[in-house]
Amino acid sequence: MATRARPANGGKPQFPRKRSTTDRLQKRKREQDEVADLQARVNDLDLKSTTPITKFADLPLSEPSAAGISASHFTTLTEIQAQAIPLALKGKDILGAAKTGSGKTLAFLIPVLEKLYRAQWTEYDGLGALILSPTRELALQIFDVLRKIGRKHAFSAGLVIGGKAGFSLKEEAERLTRMNILVCTPGRMKQHLEQAASFNADNLQILVLDEADRIMDMGFQREVDQLVEHLPKDRQTLMFSATQSKKVSDLARLSLKDPEYVSVHEAASHATPTNLQQHYIVTPLHEKLDTLYGFIKANLKSKIIVFLSSGKQVRFAYESFRHLQPGIPLLHLHGRQKQTARLEITHRFTSAKYSCLFATDVVARGIDFPAVDWVIQADCPEDVDTYIHRVGRTARYESNGKAVLFLDPSEEDGMLKKLEAKKIPIERVNVKENKKKSIQNSLQNMCFQNPDLKYLGQKAFISYVRAIQYQNDKSIFNLKKLDLDAFSKSMGLPGTPQIKFQKGEDVKKLKNAPRQGMSSGSESEMDMDGVKKPKDKKKDQVRTKYDKMFERTNQDVLSSHYSKMVGKAGDDDDEGDDSDEDILAVKRRLDDADLDNEASKGPTSNIKVVEGLGGQDPYVIDSKRREKALKSKKKMAKFKGMPTKMVFDDEGNAHPLYEMSTPADFQGAGAADEQRQAFVEDESKKVLEADVDDKERVRQRKREKKAKRKALERGESFVNDGDEDGGAPQLVSGDDDDGHDPIAFMRSLPVAGEDSDAEPPKKKAKKWFQQDDSDADVDEQPRKKQKSKGKVFKMHEEPETLEDLEALATGLLDG
Ligand SMILES: Nc1ncnc2c1ncn2[C@@H]1O[C@H](COP(=O)(O)OP(=O)(O)OP(=O)(O)O)[C@@H](O)[C@H]1O
Numbered sequence: 146m147a148t149r150a151r152p153a154n155g156g157k158p159q160f161p162r163k164r165s166t167t168d169r170l171q172k173r174k175r176e177q178d179e180v181a182d183l184q185a186r187v188n189d190l191d192l193k194s195t196t197p198i199t200k201f202a203d204l205p206l207s208e209p210s211a212a213g214i215s216a217s218h219f220t221t222l223t224e225i226q227a228q229a230i231p232l233a234l235k236g237k238d239i240l241g242a243a244k245t246g247s248g249k250t251l252a253f254l255i256p257v258l259e260k261l262y263r264a265q266w267t268e269y270d271g272l273g274a275l276i277l278s279p280t281r282e283l284a285l286q287i288f289d290v291l292r293k294i295g296r297k298h299a300f301s302a303g304l305v306i307g308g309k310a311g312f313s314l315k316e317e318a319e320r321l322t323r324m325n326i327l328v329c330t331p332g333r334m335k336q337h338l339e340q341a342a343s344f345n346a347d348n349l350q351i352l353v354l355d356e357a358d359r360i361m362d363m364g365f366q367r368e369v370d371q372l373v374e375h376l377p378k379d380r381q382t383l384m385f386s387a388t389q390s391k392k393v394s395d396l397a398r399l400s401l402k403d404p405e406y407v408s409v410h411e412a413a414s415h416a417t418p419t420n421l422q423q424h425y426i427v428t429p430l431h432e433k434l435d436t437l438y439g440f441i442k443a444n445l446k447s448k449i450i451v452f453l454s455s456g457k458q459v460r461f462a463y464e465s466f467r468h469l470q471p472g473i474p475l476l477h478l479h480g481r482q483k484q485t486a487r488l489e490i491t492h493r494f495t496s497a498k499y500s501c502l503f504a505t506d507v508v509a510r511g512i513d514f515p516a517v518d519w520v521i522q523a524d525c526p527e528d529v530d531t532y533i534h535r536v537g538r539t540a541r542y543e544s545n546g547k548a549v550l551f552l553d554p555s556e557e558d559g560m561l562k563k564l565e566a567k568k569i570p571i572e573r574v575n576v577k578e579n580k581k582k583s584i585q586n587s588l589q590n591m592c593f594q595n596p597d598l599k600y601l602g603q604k605a606f607i608s609y610v611r612a613i614q615y616q617n618d619k620s621i622f623n624l625k626k627l628d629l630d631a632f633s634k635s636m637g638l639p640g641t642p643q644i645k646f647q648k649g650e651d652v653k654k655l656k657n658a659p660r661q662g663m664s665s666g667s668e669s670e671m672d673m674d675g676v677k678k679p680k681d682k683k684k685d686q687v688r689t690k691y692d693k694m695f696e697r698t699n700q701d702v703l704s705s706h707y708s709k710m711v712g713k714a715g716d717d718d719d720e721g722d723d724s725d726e727d728i729l730a731v732k733r734r735l736d737d738a739d740l741d742n743e744a745s746k747g748p749t750s751n752i753k754v755v756e757g758l759g760g761q762d763p764y765v766i767d768s769k770r771r772e773k774a775l776k777s778k779k780k781m782a783k784f785k786g787m788p789t790k791m792v793f794d795d796e797g798n799a800h801p802l803y804e805m806s807t808p809a810d811f812q813g814a815g816a817a818d819e820q821r822q823a824f825v826e827d828e829s830k831k832v833l834e835a836d837v838d839d840k841e842r843v844r845q846r847k848r849e850k851k852a853k854r855k856a857l858e859r860g861e862s863f864v865n866d867g868d869e870d871g872g873a874p875q876l877v878s879g880d881d882d883d884g885h886d887p888i889a890f891m892r893s894l895p896v897a898g899e900d901s902d903a904e905p906p907k908k909k910a911k912k913w914f915q916q917d918d919s920d921a922d923v924d925e926q927p928r929k930k931q932k933s934k935g936k937v938f939k940m941h942e943e944p945e946t947l948e949d950l951e952a953l954a955t956g957l958l959d960g
Pocket residue numbers: 219220221222223226243244245246247248249250251386387510511512513537538541542936938
């Protein structure tokens with residue numbers, strides 16, 4: 146423990162000597178000289194020099210920046226950095242384009258720090274730099290890099306990404322008034338500028354748009370236009386993306402002045418990194434999940450991102466694969482999860498060695514997960530730009546990576562033409578016969594046992610079909626060419642869900658309307674060809690007992706009978722998507738609320754009569770006590786007596802278990818003995834069927850218990866997702882905005898590297914696919930060489946909640 150030395154002046158406390166005015170003036174003079182010298186070096190920079198700058202040390206940078214860069218172990222400039230930084234230091238507006246993973250973040254962060262340093266920006270000068278990112282994850286990542294390289298500067302920096310777990314707008318605004326640099330998403334920033342009176346950006350020196358094409362597209366159009374109105378026109382503007390557009394309208398919207406277009410890879414033969422191997426597989430839609438599962442099983446010792454088209458697709462794939470326990474930690478990420486869950490999952494995937502992350506395009510752009518081996522696009526991307534960004538999550542900087550695109554036969558021609566036109570080198574491969582695995586039966590089983598999973602599957606199916614229907618590029622996406630019945634079956638669903646579409650929707654608009662879901666407005670509805678109604682199908686198909694039982698359990702979600710019964714649709718959809726309500730949101734409800742309603746409809750006197758349920762005597766409310774009793778489920782249960790068992794026919798109508806037939810019907814149905822015989826046979830068959838069912842359930846429990854025992858024997862912590870008695874695991878969806886406990890969800894997540902899902906593979910996985918033309922195996926490349934190079938992105942001391950983030954935001958950048 147450190148001890149304090151006795152002061153030499155006999156114990157009198159010593160205070161630091163107050164700096165005299167002369168000292169202060171001298172210090173200020175020194176700083177001004179330094180800045181003047183720096184500015185002179187910047188002015189002397191020869192942009193046309195034939196010997197380009199290759200080292201950070203050769204750039205005219207301030208001491209704090211140089212120290213921060215060096216402490217972050219960056220020494221050599223990447224191409225985009227070498228070209229963009231000198232121009233930006235000279236104050237030019239820039240449109241920067243370079244392949245994914247080529248170091249664009251530093252290309253704009255260094256000029257930001259330098260601009261404010263040379264302007265001798267202080268805490269009293271307010272907001273000096275604004276950096277916009279299209280997603281929260283990317284904003285956080287940029288903020289993180291800023292903290293690293295800006296650690297020696299004295300600027301304050303903040304992260305403004307909104308989210309429910311964060312501060313209120315007012316609290317956030319108070320903190321933001323003290324910030325010099327803000328990294329933010331456009332929507333939240335616009336809110337601040339409009340609603341927080343104390344907050345202004347009148348002094349802003351520099352504006353940066355990362356993933357500029359995305360920020361400028363119609364999804365953010367309103368936010369960006371309104372935000373820009375609050376910014377001074379005489380600022381510097383930097384725009385970067387791997388798929389940069391030079392749209393004149395965009396430049397005008399941002400009032401760029403003679404921007405320099407820096408496109409380092411424009412002349413390159415390919416638009417994607419050279420160290421990226423790209424393949425595609427033609428797999429019919431109904432085999433997609435099988436192919437995906439087969440792929441994951443064959444690559445257990447890998448870090449994989451699987452892109453799917455919607456949050457619901459992601460959740461279904463994640464939940465169903467989780468129950469199949471492929472032997473690799475599974476994670477999932479989509480935009481409707483709570484902020485804390487998103488951060489937690491990002492963090493886990495970042496630090497995982499082997500893991501498979503199912504994700505939507507929320508992580509398609511900019512995110513720098515270290516050492517990703519594979520990017521799988523299980524759902525075809527909406528356009529080539531999205532393709533480029535998705536595959537860019539691997540093969541970053543100097544590391545290698547592989548990408549596989551799954552295409553339905555109907556998508557193949559259209560997509561390949563588009564990829565070719567944008568200089569994407571992609572090769573066809575086929576799945577090896579012995580690596581094919583059908584999981585349809587397992588999924589069917591799981592959906593049968595777990596209505597939540599089936600419900601999720603139905604929603605995933607609907608969201609997929611809707612996404613295809615609303616895709617703009619009809620040369621690739623054609624709903625009529627997809628076998629939707631087979632797709633639904635492959636997901637383990639009992640029938641093909643019926644879907645209604647809204648006319649005249651635009652997919653981008655829908656995608657960017659987070660809380661409005663996929664439908665909007667009051668446009669008329671139409672049924673689409675190719676999506677059969679379950680009823681039509683039933684007629685010409687022999688239905689098994691399983692089909693019947695599926696349909697029966699289906700009633701809580703799909704039958705109109707139930708919607709009539711409860712009168713109102715109440716969706717408990719965690720994703721807040723009301724678009725499915727017409728078909729999916731019906732909840733079986735016959736509770737106190739109904740009784741309340743009934744009571745309120747009673748006679749006008751103060752005696753109210755509630756009809757007894759199931760033909761019971763009416764319950765007379767003639768006193769306060771009785772009225773109160775009405776609100777107690779327990780008391781009413783006594784009054785209700787024994788429940789009556791009802792059965793539902795195929796149309797969803799309820800009947801008593803045994804119904805009396807009329808004498809005419811009875812006589813018309815044949816001799817009494819024959820009827821009795823038929824009845825006995827029928828009932829015996831049902832008992833036998835139920836027996837098979839029960840046995841299967843018992844077998845399933847035994848399997849689960851065995852798995853649990855084995856896991857314990859191996860010394861792994863076993864996460865029991867199921868109920869106490871070993872029943873089927875239930876979905877835990879607390880990660881979403883549905884008010885469930887997110888912690889419960891997080892605990893159910895496999896922990897990278899030590900997960901119960903993650904049985905260590907017994908054998909080394911073999912190559913999973915073969916090349917189309919030669920039948921030769923595609924080499925499984927060794928994992929990235931880069932890992933040992935010390936450039937692994939770490940979020941060790943990183944904030945995990947918005948509170949943490951904000952705590953950081955209020956601090957200075959010094960490390
Ligand atoms: N000069 C450098 N030296 C070494 N590594 C670098 C350098 N510049 C960037 N990197 C590393 O390269 C990786 C990719 O950088 P960055 O995230 O900035 O790429 P990007 O071009 O923005 O990619 P994307 O288009 O996907 O957003 C990061 O891990 C970063 O740390």
